[in-house]
Amino acid sequence: KGGRVPIAPGGASKTEATTLGDEGRAAIKEFVDKGGTYVGICAGCYLASSQYSWSLHILPAKLKDTANWERGRANLTLALTQDGKQWLDRPKDE
Numbered sequence: 001k002g003g004r005v006p007i008a009p010g011g012a013s014k015t016e017a018t019t020l021g022d023e024g025r026a027a028i029k030e031f032v033d034k035g036g037t038y039v040g041i042c043a044g045c046y047l048a049s050s051q052y053s054w055s056l057h058i059l060p061a062k063l064k065d066t067a068n069w070e071r072g073r074a075n076l077t078l079a080l081t082q083d084g085k086q087w088l089d090r091p092k093d094e
Contacts, residue, residue, distance in 0.1 A: 004036075005036070005037045005038070005039055006028055006031065006036075006038055006039070007039045007040075007041070007044070008038070008039070008040045008041065008043070008044025008045075008047050008048070009041050009042070009043070009044055010041050010042030010043045010044065011042075011043045012043055013043040013044070013046035013047040013055075014052070014054060016043060016044065016047050017047055017052075017054035017055070017056075018054070025054070025056055028056055028058070029056055029057070029058060032056075032058045038056075038058060040059070045059070046063060049061050049062065049063055050062060051063045051066075077094050078094065079093060079094055080092075080093055080094065
């Protein structure tokens with residue numbers, strides 16, 4: 001299949017970083033360094049920042065409002081296009 005894109009969702013960026021571990025974070029950094037695309041949503045963007053020692057440091061940005069990181073939670077449905085279903089190897093639209 002074609003290229004892949006790591007997607008880091010919302011949640012807790014430190015938990016994401018800890019779960020990835022040093023090896024996982026290094027793999028993402030190397031992937032991006034070689035021209036790969038990274039998508040960070042909410043906490044995934046925090047993870048991409050250069051804010052913390054555990055951050056990916058792939059986004060040259062520091063956070064402005066670290067005190068209000070937990071702004072809300074919701075379960076969201078992702079609707080996939082035909083290309084999205086093929087790319088993610090999923091038969092369902094959602």
